[in-house]
């Protein structure tokens with residue numbers, strides 16, 4: 001048995017000064033039980049906890065650490081930037097470099113930098129509302145777009161883990177204009193437009209949902225959403241905070257009017273962005289009347305980490321990431337099949353997850369029908385075996401380019417033990 005004495009001490013101390021002892025709910029192991037491990041440092045594909053235990057990391061800080069931890073070039077770029085000053089509150093040429101890198105990879109003509117995915121989606125919605133003069137927004141059950149009030153309705157991620165569809169503190173008025181429909185149900189979106197004629201500013205979707213586990217869009221779903229928004233004078237916001245620069249050089253790049261990014265583009269520091277068509281983006285202050293701002297937006301350390309990360313993400317790296325995700329997904333799936341555990345491997349790209357469910361999962365209700373107890377047993381055995389999986393059955397698994405052949409051999413043995421443990425759990 002691994003020792004977790006120091007982590008347990010940290011958890012006790014943390015709980016007295018930080019709500020739940022964590023600064024973001026999914027870290028608290030609420031979905032799997034037990035005490036979170038506290039991390040001391042990380043390098044390459046591995047995390048080291050405060051007790052000195054090492055873990056192969058399949059969370060990657062929930063996406064950003066696509067190159068692995070403490071990548072020497074990213075660290076050097078941050079150190080170099082820090083030595084020149086950590087924040088200026090004035091424009092820098094690095095921000096232009098990052099904006100050029102992003103616009104050259106995506107469908108965005110212009111972008112604005114912010115510091116979190118939450119800010120990005122909140123601001124994109126403001127642009128959509130300001131540009132259309134309409135208030136309502138359609139979102140999908142199980143899609144998570146950060147914790148801004150308007151999106152905390154049937155949200156995925158930590159909200160799903162806690163089993164709380166909405167949050168106290170979000171006034172009814174803040175979600176009164178949010179229409180929630182089932183994911184992959186184009187008829188439900190069409191019906192929302194019919195019932196709210198001329199009132200819907202935007203539909204927001206995750207380009208590939210990754211916050212109810214990973215769920216593939218049905219064939220042509222993103223295009224159909226775009227067509228429906230066109231036909232109804234509304235805008236489509238494609239949330240690529242998770243997929244952007246991970247599933248490919250520019251992300252999913254489905255047709256949309258506005259896009260949001262985060263995670264990978266900050267290289268592990270707080271940077272995010274929203275962007276899209278020039279005519280929409282130019283409605284933002286100081287050019288236009290729609291106000292949006294941020295003291296630390298375009299922070300030079302975050303810009304340096306993000307730009308260096310993006311420049312290191314070449315086609316070869318994406319090929320490696322795709323191969324790793326495919327191998328790891330199949331390895332876990334075979335181990336579960338051998339142990340007789342019903343599951344569904346959902347792998348629409350290098351983002352993937354496994355549902356402990358007999359059936360294919362296409363929406364949030366189907367995702368919620370899985371056996372989360374089996375996932376918890378699988379998770380804890382893997383943790384004991386030195387593998388760090390998301391502490392929730394409603395999250396994606398993230399690979400990094402730092403993973404090695406040795407890591408894959410380690411995983412093979414660990415998956416097989418974890419699958420046998422999961423098989424002992426029944427509903």
Ligand SMILES: Cc1ncc(COP(=O)(O)O)c(C=O)c1O
Pocket residue numbers: 115116117118119121144145146147206210211239240241242262263272
């Ligand atoms: C698709 C998506 N949108 C938005 C967010 C919010 O980003 P952040 O946690 O940086 O606020 C997240 C993750 O948290 C996400 O996965």
Ligand SMILES: N[C@H](C=O)CCC(=O)O
Pocket residue numbers: 024025026027062144157158211242395
């Ligand atoms: N699912 C979330 C983001 O993608 C997990 C990160 C968090 O909320 O802490």
